[in-house]
Amino acid sequence: MNIQGQAALVTGGASGLGEATARELARLGAKVAVVDRNAALAEKVAAEIGAEFGAGCAVACVCDITDSDSVTAALDRAEAAHGPARILMNVAGIGSAKRIVGKDGNAAPLEDFVRVVNVNLIGAYNISRLFAARCARLAPEAGGERGTMLFTASVAAFDGQVGQQAYSASKGGLVGMTLPMARDLAQHGIRVCTIAPGLFATPLLKELPEAIQQSLAASIPFPPRLGDPAEFAALACHFVTNGHLNGEVIRLDGALRMAPR
Secondary structure: OOOOOOEEEEOOOOOHHHHHHHHHHHHOEEEEEEOOOHHHHHHHHHHHHHHHHHOOOOOEEEEOOOHHHHHHHHHHHHHHHHOEEEHHHHHHHOOOOOOEEEOOOOOOOOOHHHHHHHHHHHHHHHHHHHHHHHHHHHHHHOHHEEEEEEEEEOOOHHOOOOHHHHHHHHHHHHHHHHHHHHHHHHHEEEEEEEEEEEEEOOOOOHOHHHHHHHHHHOOOOOOOOOOOHHHHHHHHHHHOOOOOOOEEEEEHHHHOOOOOO
């Protein structure tokens, strides 16, 4: 699928990997909806994209992906601004680290596990199902393709660390969902893939002390540095343009395999 002129949705588009993806899509000529819970940041990123790549090429859509009404409203707003979307980048997500049995001997609160899975897995599925239903009604492009959908997992889906039960389960769910979704949506001409990033220089990670950042970077075999969000964005956009990529999960981690802790 040619990105030029397409309407695209990027969840978590107001910061980190999502922001980098939104900016790269706009650079390649897409009309981008920055979908995020943070209204101020979403508006800021959309305004900056518009200033750089042309007025009207980006719109902010405040959205809670776990709420179907909120998602529907965001999809309606994006469609009113840019027309029907054929590209969905699922990048929104949250993290958590809690041992099953804490130092106080008490079990980890169930609410924490539910919250992470609800956002990272159920929320991603929620917006994807609503996007797919709209996308399936569009006229097919060359080769019968109607749309593309990308999920963002993590290397924690495969080698999660101590305390990452909720996060790893949520990201593992995205990995497990990729192939059946690709098979399910094949009849509608919608491709589905997932990127599992390793350690990236996102704003959250860059808040850590410099010594810890350097230690994390040194754990990556090659290149021994943190990933650049632009590298994630480049792969995400390549997925859109490579029509034979479907049902695949791609690790983007410099050959990193996480230690237990």
